[in-house]
Amino acid sequence: MIIPVKWSDEGVEMLDQRLLPTEEKWLTLKTYAEVADGITDMVVRGAPAIGVSAAYGIALGAKNFVGTNMTDFEDELEYICQTLGKTRPTAVNLFWAIARMKRTFQKAKEEGKSISEIKQVLIEDAKAIHEEDIESQRLIAKFGGELLDDNSTVLTHCNAGALATGGVWGTALGVVRGAVADGKKISVIADETRPYLQGARLTAWELLQDDIPVTLITDNMSGHVMKKGRVQAVVVGSDRIAANGDVANKIGTYMVAVLARQHGIPFYVAAPLSTVDLNCPTGEEIPIEERNIREITHIQQIQLAPEGIDVSNYAFDVTPNEFVTAIITEKGVARAPYTESLRKQFED
């Protein structure tokens, strides 16, 4: 059972995903600033996992506050939230978790709780966010697993597994695990997912742990394996879903979606409602992070491209809703038109 981020008396424990699959090393992050760096540097990644980590980071920052003045405490919390909010722009779960922790603080303050009590309330709420995330995935696994046929192969992009979430199930891999838990025979084709290789390093590693058959391919191979009839469904996660069902996810997802439609293969997105941003009307408004070009020009110390080359390194892309067969959340399976079906899930 994989749980990539945990609260402990020492701080926030994170499995260092940068070292997988060759090394399993846990880090203990002892300040909120270390948690922020851990998110920026991708010690932890994946929208739900980023949300859980940010909540723990706020709880940790609050716990470490040494003053006695409530205004100072509130100022410090605001600064902590700002710092964490600058780590990764695309995953909306980050902002969702920060907003929820802020509301929890306000409520506790309004209830007249002491600084010491509020610190405890924030820790409890971060743990609750984590538990709710795992429960959401269990439901995503249940609802999504029903959509997969027995003896079918699922293509997935990036890692939307336990490692990308609070743990245990995962979102896209939760759907796979849900189908397997239902007794279905499912195999997975994992895109390696350049430049950061989350598919090769993380998805492959996770599925090997669970004995779910997995075949690794390069990203540019997914069209070919679809054309050969090797894929019966595509399931991916998401970093932010707009109100109209446009889906931001790891760069390359859009290509997979277009190819899936070309081949008549269903394209499913699995994500908790905390990934759905009703304040974002369409995918056009979702900010797309651009990352350091060294992720593309080098692997560790090995230089892959000529010195001085121009590089674009978009970390995400947006798949328009017309390519999305269904969005699977903890509330069920939403289908087009998404503006209605997603809003309804929030209201249920």
Add this chain to the structure above:
Amino acid sequence: MIIPVKWSDEGVEMLDQRLLPTEEKWLTLKTYAEVADGITDMVVRGAPAIGVSAAYGIALGAKNFVGTNMTDFEDELEYICQTLGKTRPTAVNLFWAIARMKRTFQKAKEEGKSISEIKQVLIEDAKAIHEEDIESQRLIAKFGGELLDDNSTVLTHCNAGALATGGVWGTALGVVRGAVADGKKISVIADETRPYLQGARLTAWELLQDDIPVTLITDNMSGHVMKKGRVQAVVVGSDRIAANGDVANKIGTYMVAVLARQHGIPFYVAAPLSTVDLNCPTGEEIPIEERNIREITHIQQIQLAPEGIDVSNYAFDVTPNEFVTAIITEKGVARAPYTESLRKQFED
């Protein structure tokens, strides 16, 4: 001016493309077996360059024959051709060059030439194949360059440049160079092209040499840059074109073609007629090479995926003719229906 393979008194000289872009090292291959290994191990790659190299390999093998008996010489040549024919299955230029060198041998033998004279004839014909290849590219550059608009950006996949051919122009990059030679301002977006990174290592390196602006992206980014309106044309090379215009090329080409059509971007294939295989009715009959999975699981000594993972490593895919806007050869610009237009080019 890049010429990646050359004949010399010492043997066949090859620029070791495995070491680019960080090292420019020439190897002197002194036997046909070394040339065969050079093709298999991708010291040289790219369909036209493989054809030229195979011709030189046969000439070198013939030159190194030490006997005096014509039947032994013919047997040796047959064995040389078989060895070279087993190096890479998809690039038809390999088989085209072998067949032409065999015909040249037969003709010389029938003319009553001596072993020593035939050796010279084979060297001359290999050099002619090389010169004709460069001349074909010059014409491809001319015809293709006319198709590109001024101030446009071309997306290309893999390396179909001077390095992939007998040299100087290249096929896909020949089209770019042809447009630049016409005074047009052209920039290039190069897919890095996993797993062997021909785009990052070779295309980027070639274009930097020529001061043609180039931006490197990962393969999974091409859909996103098309969606952003950054691409006005796609130009790729080919390893084999079937009689009906189906195009085998580096894995990932098919995805780019589907995405190009999705975005209304023309998709051009540039290749000499030696790449067109009229004996192959459709792309279904083109053999697709599968290579060592270590190309995907490792970069040099760095392990990218977990131990024991299943991997598919298709080196090529087939783009159906319906996605191909035009095929540019040394005879001009062929358009659908390709069965007629390609056959006509052979007859012209």
